[in-house]
Amino acid sequence: MHYYHRKKVRICMWVFIVTAAALLIWLIFLMIPQSGYYEQRANDLHERERTIKAARGRIFDRNGVILADNQSVCTITVIHNQITDPEKVIKVLSQELDLDEETVRKRVEKVSSIERILSNVPKALGDRIRSYKLDGVNVDEDYSRYYPYGTLASKVLGFTGSDNQGIIGLEVKYDQYLQGTEGLILTTTDVRGLEVDNTAEKRVDPVDGLDLYTSIDYNIQAYAQQVADRMLEQKEAKGVSIILMDPQNGEIYAMVNAPEFDLNEPYTFTAAVTADENLAQLSDNDKLNQMWRNTSINDTYEPGSTFKIITATAALEEQVVSLNDTFVCPGFRVVKDRRIRCHKTAGHGTETFLQGFMNSCNPVFMDVGARVGIDGLYKYFNNLGLFEKTGVDLPGESSSIMHDINNVGEVELATISFGQSFQITPLQLLRAVSAVINGGTLVTPHFGVKAASADLTQVEVFDYETKASGLSPATCETLKMMLEKVVAEGTGNKAYIEGYRIGGKTATSQKLPRNSGKYIASFLGFSPADDPKVIGLIFIDEPVGTYYGGTIAAPVMKEIFENVLPYLNIEKTAEAAEWET
Amino acid sequence: MKRKKSLWARSGGEKRKQGKPERFFDYSLFFVVLFLVCFGLVMIYSTTAYTSSVENNGDSFYYVVRQGIFAALGLICAVIISRIDYHFFSRFAFFAYIVMLIIQALTPFIGSGAETHGQSRWIVIGPLQFQPSEISKVALILFLAYVCSRTVKSLHSLAGIGKILIMAVPMIGVVVMTNLSTAIILLGITFIILFVASDRYKPFLAIIGVCVAGMVGGLLMFPYRVGRITAWLNVETDDSAYQIRQSLYAIGSGGIFGKGLGQSIQKLDYLPEAHNDMIFGIICEELGLFGAAAVILLFIILLWRCMIIANNAPDLFGALLVVGVMTQIGIQAFINIAVATNFIPNTGITLPFISYGGTSVAILLCEIGLVLSVSRQIRLER
Numbered sequence: 001m002h003y004y005h006r007k008k009v010r011i012c013m014w015v016f017i018v019t020a021a022a023l024l025i026w027l028i029f030l031m032i033p034q035s036g037y038y039e040q041r042a043n044d045l046h047e048r049e050r051t052i053k054a055a056r057g058r059i060f061d062r063n064g065v066i067l068a069d070n071q072s073v074c075t076i077t078v079i080h081n082q083i084t085d086p087e088k089v090i091k092v093l094s095q096e097l098d099l100d101e102e103t104v105r106k107r108v109e110k111v112s113s114i115e116r117i118l119s120n121v122p123k124a125l126g127d128r129i130r131s132y133k134l135d136g137v138n139v140d141e142d143y144s145r146y147y148p149y150g151t152l153a154s155k156v157l158g159f160t161g162s163d164n165q166g167i168i169g170l171e172v173k174y175d176q177y178l179q180g181t182e183g184l185i186l187t188t189t190d191v192r193g194l195e196v197d198n199t200a201e202k203r204v205d206p207v208d209g210l211d212l213y214t215s216i217d218y219n220i221q222a223y224a225q226q227v228a229d230r231m232l233e234q235k236e237a238k239g240v241s242i243i244l245m246d247p248q249n250g251e252i253y254a255m256v257n258a259p260e261f262d263l264n265e266p267y268t269f270t271a272a273v274t275a276d277e278n279l280a281q282l283s284d285n286d287k288l289n290q291m292w293r294n295t296s297i298n299d300t301y302e303p304g305s306t307f308k309i310i311t312a313t314a315a316l317e318e319q320v321v322s323l324n325d326t327f328v329c330p331g332f333r334v335v336k337d338r339r340i341r342c343h344k345t346a347g348h349g350t351e352t353f354l355q356g357f358m359n360s361c362n363p364v365f366m367d368v369g370a371r372v373g374i375d376g377l378y379k380y381f382n383n384l385g386l387f388e389k390t391g392v393d394l395p396g397e398s399s400s401i402m403h404d405i406n407n408v409g410e411v412e413l414a415t416i417s418f419g420q421s422f423q424i425t426p427l428q429l430l431r432a433v434s435a436v437i438n439g440g441t442l443v444t445p446h447f448g449v450k451a452a453s454a455d456l457t458q459v460e461v462f463d464y465e466t467k468a469s470g471l472s473p474a475t476c477e478t479l480k481m482m483l484e485k486v487v488a489e490g491t492g493n494k495a496y497i498e499g500y501r502i503g504g505k506t507a508t509s510q511k512l513p514r515n516s517g518k519y520i521a522s523f524l525g526f527s528p529a530d531d532p533k534v535i536g537l538i539f540i541d542e543p544v545g546t547y548y549g550g551t552i553a554a555p556v557m558k559e560i561f562e563n564v565l566p567y568l569n570i571e572k573t574a575e576a577a578e579w580e581t
Numbered sequence: 582m583k584r585k586k587s588l589w590a591r592s593g594g595e596k597r598k599q600g601k602p603e604r605f606f607d608y609s610l611f612f613v614v615l616f617l618v619c620f621g622l623v624m625i626y627s628t629t630a631y632t633s634s635v636e637n638n639g640d641s642f643y644y645v646v647r648q649g650i651f652a653a654l655g656l657i658c659a660v661i662i663s664r665i666d667y668h669f670f671s672r673f674a675f676f677a678y679i680v681m682l683i684i685q686a687l688t689p690f691i692g693s694g695a696e697t698h699g700q701s702r703w704i705v706i707g708p709l710q711f712q713p714s715e716i717s718k719v720a721l722i723l724f725l726a727y728v729c730s731r732t733v734k735s736l737h738s739l740a741g742i743g744k745i746l747i748m749a750v751p752m753i754g755v756v757v758m759t760n761l762s763t764a765i766i767l768l769g770i771t772f773i774i775l776f777v778a779s780d781r782y783k784p785f786l787a788i789i790g791v792c793v794a795g796m797v798g799g800l801l802m803f804p805y806r807v808g809r810i811t812a813w814l815n816v817e818t819d820d821s822a823y824q825i826r827q828s829l830y831a832i833g834s835g836g837i838f839g840k841g842l843g844q845s846i847q848k849l850d851y852l853p854e855a856h857n858d859m860i861f862g863i864i865c866e867e868l869g870l871f872g873a874a875a876v877i878l879l880f881i882i883l884l885w886r887c888m889i890i891a892n893n894a895p896d897l898f899g900a901l902l903v904v905g906v907m908t909q910i911g912i913q914a915f916i917n918i919a920v921a922t923n924f925i926p927n928t929g930i931t932l933p934f935i936s937y938g939g940t941s942v943a944i945l946l947c948e949i950g951l952v953l954s955v956s957r958q959i960r961l962e963r
Contacts, residue, residue, distance in 0.1 A: 002651045005900055006892040008777040012904070018909045023918050027877075030832050030922060031870040038833020045830065060720045190631070190849035542881050 038216040039274065047186040047202070048195070052178030055143055056164055057209030057451070059157060059171075062251075065218040068263075070158055071146040074126025074139050075119040080111050081194065083136030093117055093134050096125065097400055120144055147263035153221050154260040155294040156447065167266070170180045170212065170447060172395045174394050177451040177460075180209030190352065195276040210451040210458065215251035219566035220564055228258035231556055241296050241426060242556075244564065247434035247526060247535040250443030250464060253564075257295045262546070266292070267568045294429050295541070297390070297397045300423035303489075304509035305420030305549070306524045306537075307429065309479065311369055312357055313436050314380040317475045320371040323354040323482075333363040340366065343508070357482050358490030360506065362418045369417025371499075374408045377416065383469045384432035384442065386424055391465065400424040419507065426522075430537045433524060437503065437532045440471035484529035485556075494554035497562055499572030504557065506549035511542070518542050523553035527561055535571055536560060605959040606663075607894075607952075610886035614934065614949050617879055618652050618942065621860075621935035628848045628856040644937055651939035654710055655946030660828050661722055662950030663957060670951070674727035678752070681720040685714045685755040693943070710764070714756055714763040715944040721752055721767055722774070722905030723946075729778035730898035736779040737792035745775055762928045766912050768792075773908040774901050813926035827852040828921045830872075839869030856937040858929050861921040880914045890956045899955040906948045909933075 007029075030038070040237050044221070059068035076097065081087055091106050094101040107115045130139045145160045164179060166172035183206030187195045225405020228240040244253040258271040266288075273279055273291045284289070293299065315321045331347030332339050342348065342362040348355075356364030369377065381387060381402070389397045401423040403412055415421040427445055435442045442465035452459040483503030486492040492504040504525030511518040521543055526535040538553045538560070546552055587733065622645055629644040637643045688704060704713050728745060735741030749771040753762035757764035776785045800810060810823040834840070845866040848855045855863050865873045887907035894900040910933045917932040919925045931938050933945050 004780045005777045005904075009888050009891045009900070009904055009907075012773055012777065012908070013884060013910075015916070016884050019911075019915045020881050023915060023924060024874060024877055026922055026924050027832070027870060030829065031835055032837065032866065033872070035836045039836070040828050041831035043850075044845065045851065046849075068754060107706040188846055191851050195907050196631075196846070196849060217715065403671065472888070540821050 006035060022081045035361045043214070046188045048189050049299045050185040052183035052185060052203075052205035052206045053143055053164065053540060054146060054182050055208040056160065056180065056291050057174075057178040057211045059178075059212045061214060061218040061221070062253075062449070063217065064520045066148060066154065067218065069146045069148060069217065069414075070143040071143050072123040073119070073144045074121040074123055074129075075142050077140065078108050078117060078119055078137045080108075080115065081133075081136075081137065085109065085135070088163050089134050089521045090136055092129070092134060093137070096129055097121065110564075114138075125160070140326050144368070144533065147360075147521065149218075150261040150262045150264055152218070152225060152263075153216060153255065154263045154266075155257045155292060156255050157263060158264045169294070169394060169434075170214065174212050174451065178209040178212060181207040181324070185205075185335075194242065208454060210453055210460070210521055213449045213453055214447040215246075215253065215449050216255075216447060220256040223379075223563055224254045224560060225256045225258065225260065227556060227560055228256045229541060231552075232258045232439070235545065235552060236541055237540050237544070238542040239295055239409065240541070241539040242536065242560070243296055243426060243430055244534055244536045244560070245430060245434065245445055247438045247443070250431070250445045250448050251449070251533065252445055255294075255296055255447075256291075259470070261291050288349045292392060292410070295539070296426045297394055298425075300398050300401055300425050301520055301539075302420050302423055302509045302512075302522070303429050304419040304507035304522070306433075306505045306507040306522060308357065308365050308417075309433055309436060309483065309505055309524075310362060310384060310386070311372070311378065311419075312353075312477060312482065313384075313418045313471065313479055314372050315368045315379050316478055317380065317471060318372055318376050320376075321368050324515065325353045325354060325365045326350055327353065327356055327367055329359075329361050329363045331358070331363075333414070335366065336410050337485075340411075340414055344451060354482060355427050355487065357488050360486075360491050365418040366414040369413055370410070372417075374405060374416075377413075378405055383471070384435050385467075385469075386428055386432055390425070390427050390431045391446075392427060393446045393448045397427075398425050399426055411574050419509070426537050426539050429524065432537060433526075434535055435469045436471065436476055437483070437535065439473055439476050440469045442467040442469045449461055449569070462524040480529050480532075483526070487525065487529075491550040492525070492554050494550060495523060495558045495559050495561070497526050497558055497565075500565055500570070501573060502527045502529055502561060503529040503532070504554070506554055508547060508549045519547035521547050521549040521551075521553045523549050523557045525554075525557045525561065527565055528570060528573070534561075534564065535567060536564075586876055596794055603961045604957050607886055607890060607956040609947070610883065610890070610956070611953060613883045613886065614946070615656075615880055617883070617934040618656070618946070619857050620876075621932075622649055622652065622941070623842070624860055624864055624935060625856050625937050627843050627845065628860060630843075631848065631933075632850055632855075637745055643927065646941065647939060648937055651943045652946070654941035658943065659946040659950030659953065663953035664949055665954055666950060667902060667954040668957065670723060671727050671898060674724045675719040678724035681717045682755065685717055685752065685948070688713055688755075689759050711940040712938075714760055715940045717752060717756060717761070718766060718770065718909055719944060719948060719951075721749065721770055722902060722909065724748060725771060725774045726898055726901035729774055729901055730896065732779055733897055736775070737781060737907055742775055742779055742781070742784055746771065762916075762930045764929070765916075766909060766930070769912045770905050770908050771780065774905050777904050778897065778901055808927075809926040813923065816923050822927075824853050824859065825920070825923050825927055826858050831855075831862035831866040832922060835865040835869045835873075836865065837870045839865070839867050842867050858893055858936065859921055860916065860936050861918050861932055864935075865921075877918065879942055880933075884911050887952060890952055890959070893959045894955050895958045896959070899958060903923075903952050903955050906952050909948070911947070 018525060042216045055070050058066050061067055076090065086108055090101060094104040101230040104117065107117055126139045132342050158169050158171035161165055161167050166175040189195050200321040222241045228242050231237065240258040242254065242256040259270055261270045261544065269287060270291060273287055279287050279290055298570045328350050329342055331345045331346035348359050348361045351359060351361065360551045379488055386400055387402065389399055403422060412421055431445055443466050446464050448462050450459055451460040480503055483505060484501060487495050487502045487504045491506045495502055495504050502525055504523060509520040511520060520542040522538060524537045526532040536557055538556050540553055543552055625648050625763060626645040630641040633643045634641040676694060687959065691704065728737065732741060752766045753764050756767055772788065808821060812819040816822045816825050827847060831845065831852055845863050848863050848865055852859050854864055864876060884907055887903050891900045892905035913930050913933045916930045920927055932940055934942060
């Protein structure tokens with residue numbers, strides 16, 4: 001026997017060993033440096049993400065009353081291959097959920113990994129379905145937005161869509177705070193997408209949204225809204241808006257835009273919208289947009305006589321007039337070729353500037369406006385923020401509509417002086433007057449005070465810009481005195497409350513076109529007159545019957561102040577006005 | 582013959598005066614194989630428990646029970662064969678080879694393409710179905726070992742080598758039509774047996790050169806095979822590389838120590854043929870680099886034991902028989918691992934003793950029986 005074959009067998013063995021070594025090195029390469037890469041790719045393939053909704057932040061009023069909350073609702077789903085008794089599942093689900101049996105049958109019998117039967121099911125009903133313990137039927141809890149007070153401040157708070165996203169109002173503006181971050185459940189599935197038992201779930205917890213603390217006072221808002229609703233009905237008005245604000249810092253206590261809508265049913269037309277003939281032609285979508293509109297900031301109007309505060313401020317600051325300067329009102333003034341009437345057609349006769357202000361006399365203001373001139377007026381408009389948005393923390397704020405300074409002739413100047421021929425938003429007026437009565441500081445009207453996590457470990461306080469308007473304290477003091485006199489003795493006397501020092505100004509604005517016979521009656525008031533803590537604007541759109549601001553708007557402000565001033569701990573003062581004049 | 586005599590003289594003459602000569606039984610080999618088979622059963626259970634219970638109404642044991650039956654049968658056969666002097670089988674060498682040649686030639690026509698491959702590789706007789714190609718490997722080993730040991734002197738000449746090659750060609754030829762992978766193994770067996778039997782080197786180096794040239798030429802000629810190459814090179818993107826890509830995900834996600842036995846995710850039908858050709862991927866995923874290295878090491882030990890037996894075999898026939906078996910196991914194991922790790926292009930070869938496949942495990946165990954039978958004929962020297 002020969003033995004060379006032994007050497008050859010050893011050669012073969014070496015070839016095998018070398019091959020094995022090469023494979024082992026390759027494996028080491030795959031399983032150590034490349035391991036992470038392949039593991040990631042494999043996990044991407046195996047894991048199915050299920051999101052966990054983050055609870056949306058609540059919205060509080062200034063005293064901790066919850067204005068927007070979350071409620072638990074359930075989503076009912078079926079998993080086809082886990083169902084053991086399909087007939088019972090179909091019967092129970094169609095009965096309990098009040099669904100057509102055919103619809104349920106179709107979904108139950110559909111071969112899919114998961115099929116949704118119904119979402120937004122009340123929690124109690126979800127619990128009852130769970131108690132049947134049906135195989136393959138899942139009841140998942142979920143959140144939905146809930147507004148405990150329905151219509152309260154609907155146009156301010158706003159509401160959210162099904163995707164937890166704000167649609168209008170504060171819900172939009174503070175969406176990034178309220179939303180939070182969705183969590184994730186990563187489950188391992190087989191190739192058919194079925195979850196595999198006994199594998200560890202990876203869970204990324206959701207981060208709940210921050211709660212929003214607002215300056216709204218539930219009691220004031222609710223009361224103002226009640227008053228507005230009553231006025232709306234009494235005066236058969238198109239709308240009634242009431243804004244109450246702290247003139248010192250711009251915090252808004254209440255903003256009512258009656259008719260309000262139900263935040264829990266934001267897509268259901270209110271009676272007012274259904275009845276409105278003007279809206280009948282519009283598409284449902286446009287109707288909804290009209291229904292959701294916040295008149296106080298989304299719409300502009302001719303402010304009328306309340307705007308005389310601004311003209312008077314400009315004139316006094318420019319020192320082109322003093323309180324005792326006398327004017328003559330024959331009931332009209334001819335400017336160029338136009339005869340512009342006073343509201344008192346018989347004329348006020350001879351009167352001082354202060355009397356003209358108290359009488360809300362148009363010819364006096366035409367004269368004063370002419371003295372100031374358009375450059376002077378526009379300087380103060382600018383300083384008082386009338387050319388800019390107020391910066392309120394609500395979406396969709398309108399800009400004012402002003403004449404181009406180069407196109408202002410004598411007639412335009414005359415009408416601007418008593419608040420006509422241009423448009424601003426009610427909130428812009430309120431902001432400008434606040435600056436006059438708070439000593440010259442232009443504040444930013446706002447609702448949002450702070451955003452904070454539920455446990456208050458994370459707090460973000462919002463800062464708002466304030467600007468010096470450049471008004472001298474003397475002018476501001478004079479204006480406050482003049483405005484108090486308007487209420488005490490002038491056109492605003494229906495807002496007078498015994499023992500309270502209230503300043504204010506009435507307005508009756510003609511709506512365009514001038515001969516339409518449609519008016520806006522408004523009243524702007526504040527108290528205490530010497531050191532204002534609250535400023536309010538009431539705005540009655542298209543009242544039927546009497547439409548004078550002094551007659552219908554001023555008493556409403558009185559009613560509100562009678563309740564709100566004691567509520568805000570503003571005490572009655574024994575003595576009457578003591579102004580240095 | 583000289584060696585045999587001296588073995589006989591020493592063991593019989595000095596130590597055992599009146600008894601039978603002391604026989605050698607390679608327990609190391611036997612237990613390595615036993616371990617591989619049991620490990621294979623564990624891995625098959627782990628791999629198929631989930632998918633099997635989905636397919637077979639909750640019966641997670643379907644695959645492992647079938648494999649277990651075949652493994653048990655194979656073990657019994659192996660023990661029986663190991664008790665028989667392997668020279669006994671030499672008388673069937675020609676007969677078995679001719680019969681298998683005919684069966685293989687007929688398989689494309691009478692066979693059925695069971696399971697996934699689509700090509701006709703199975704023969705069904707009543708309740709019995711088997712892959713004739715597994716038996717053909719044994720038949721070829723037996724035939725070549727016998728012929729080569731008989732004509733060993735002529736193997737010095739190219740003509741002698743050529744003659745043997747021509748005798749093996751028909752078998753390889755009929756198999757290549759239905760099963761390229763098996764043909765490669767048959768070719769490897771033929772080559773190695775001839776190489777070991779012949780005292781020449783250069784002709785074999787020349788054959789390797791011709792084969793490499795032929796492979797390159799073949800790849801250029803047949804676009805289907807070129808597809809495999811592009812899939813191999815673009816494993817991350819190529820559509821037809823899905824299986825290998827999944828295998829790589831399994832291997833890579835195993836890391837150093839693996840996810841633990843039974844914890845594979847890729848076996849949940851992500852990796853096709855996870856219990857079969859691709860079981861190595863699942864081993865890597867569950868047992869990590871250590872498990873994979875252990876499996877490779879076990880195969881090296883197995884091959885090493887084969888080498889020891891071959892080099893101590895009482896005659897060339899025995900040595901060549903063992904070399905044939907050793908070659909088959911070595912080629913299958915390493916090609917399988919190389920495919921699973923995308924080291925070489927895809928070709929469907931099972932991992933010996935571990936992959937699911939009744940015929941394969943039973944026949945492999947019979948082959949181990951043959952090797953053990955050779956080992957029993959070794960006379961121990963003291």
